[in-house]
Amino acid sequence: MLNYYHLLCLHPSASRSDIQAALDKQQALGKLPPATLKLAANALLSPENRQIYDAQLAALPEMQQTYAQDTSEWRADAASNSVSAYAQGQSAAATAAEEQDDSDGVTLYHNIRRPDTPARAFSLAKMRENILKSPLTWFVLALLLYGAYQHITAATALPQQAQAACLEAIHAQLPQPDSFQQSAAQRERQLVWSTQEDIVLVSIHYSATAPKQQPSHYAAHCIYDGVNASLSDISITTRSE
Known part of the structure; x- marks a missing residue:
């Protein structure tokens, strides 16, 4: 009918x-x-x-x-x-x-x-409610948060790894063991910065004493490759303090 x-x-x-x-x-x-x-x-x-x-x-x-x-x-x-x-x-x-x-x-x-405007508004509200209650929504949100955490952690850890690798290379070239020294002024000139996502530049100023000689002042410049987790280059120059 x-x-x-x-x-x-x-x-x-x-x-x-x-x-x-x-x-x-x-x-x-x-x-x-x-x-x-x-x-x-x-x-x-x-x-x-x-x-x-x-x-x-x-x-x-x-x-x-x-x-x-x-x-x-x-x-x-x-x-x-x-x-x-x-x-x-x-x-x-x-x-x-x-x-x-x-x-x-x-x-x-x-x-x-x-x-029917009220019915349409109700449908949209119901759809939003279903999205919020969906396990898939929370799973995707958890993945995004985990990815952000991993990115922040990697950005923090990479400079520390670069600095440690550069110091290890410096100690390998010291005139004698335990001759590495750093004054307050030298520590202030120490720099660690990133030029690209996985490339970190490290600049370390220090002093070292050869046997029976006066302390000499140096500046080490390192390039750290975050992909291979190793130094790709290091140069050490003598400086006058």
């Missing part, structure tokens, strides 16, 4: 004058077959027929829904000034009526029904 209230954009509690006005409006628009409008008028304008029709319609499970538009809304709509779609609208409505079977289903005209 056809849902005439839905077809006319009316609420089931609409008055007789509202129904007549809706019928007049649809007739003026020319988008529905005259035969359909006649059936709607016969079912809704007669109190006896309307009572029977409402009872049959209310018994359908499909009627457990909210109407997207009630009487006051369609009154505010501006009347369409185009009747060029008459043939197309009449054909579409006639086709829908022809394809309707004799079951207890209800035919809804989705091209007339306006979007």
